[in-house]
Amino acid sequence: MVLNNIEKLLEKYENGETTLKEEQVLKNYFSSDTIAPHLEVYKPLFAYFLGNRQEQFTKDVPLKTKRNFNYKWISVAAVAVLMLGFYFSTSPTKSELGTYEDPQLAFNEFSKSMELISQKFNKGTSTVGYLNEVNKGTSTLGYLNEIENTTSIIFKN
Structure with missing residues (x-):
C-alpha cells in the first residue's frame, strides 16, 4: 500500500502537481534505507535536494559599487576640442565672404x-x-470597388 502511494506521488511529482507535504513524504522515503528496487533511480535526485538544502553562500555581497572613471569620454572631448580649434583657427578672409564692391556686378551674379x-x-x-x-489610374481603381460591391450583392442573394 505504501509503495503504491509512493508511485502515485512520483507520478504527480513528475507532472508538477505535488504539494510541499507530498514532496516531503517523497524526500523522507528516498532518504530511508528501504527503497523498492525499481525506484532506486530516483534516490540520487532526492539525495541531491537534501544535500542542496545544506549549502550556504559564504561570499560577501558588496553593497557599494566602485565608480569607474570612463576614459573613453576623455578621447571624445579631446577630438571635440581639436575640431573646434581647427574650425575657429581658419577664419575666412574678406575676399572669401562673397561680397561685391560693385552693386551691378553683385546683381549680375545673383541673376x-x-x-x-x-x-x-x-x-x-x-x-x-x-x-x-x-x-x-488610381481614380479608375475606384470603379473596381463598385464592381466588387455589386458582384457581392448579386452572389449573396
Missing part, C-alpha cells in the same frame, strides 16, 4: 545663380509630370 536654380528646378518638375497619370 546668374537664380537662372541656374530656375533651370534645375524646371528640369526636376518636368520629370515629375508622370505622377498625374498615376493619379488618373
Whole structure:
C-alpha cells in the first residue's frame, strides 16, 4: 500500500502537481534505507535536494559599487576640442565672404545663380509630370470597388 502511494506521488511529482507535504513524504522515503528496487533511480535526485538544502553562500555581497572613471569620454572631448580649434583657427578672409564692391556686378551674379536654380528646378518638375497619370489610374481603381460591391450583392442573394 505504501509503495503504491509512493508511485502515485512520483507520478504527480513528475507532472508538477505535488504539494510541499507530498514532496516531503517523497524526500523522507528516498532518504530511508528501504527503497523498492525499481525506484532506486530516483534516490540520487532526492539525495541531491537534501544535500542542496545544506549549502550556504559564504561570499560577501558588496553593497557599494566602485565608480569607474570612463576614459573613453576623455578621447571624445579631446577630438571635440581639436575640431573646434581647427574650425575657429581658419577664419575666412574678406575676399572669401562673397561680397561685391560693385552693386551691378553683385546683381549680375545673383541673376546668374537664380537662372541656374530656375533651370534645375524646371528640369526636376518636368520629370515629375508622370505622377498625374498615376493619379488618373488610381481614380479608375475606384470603379473596381463598385464592381466588387455589386458582384457581392448579386452572389449573396
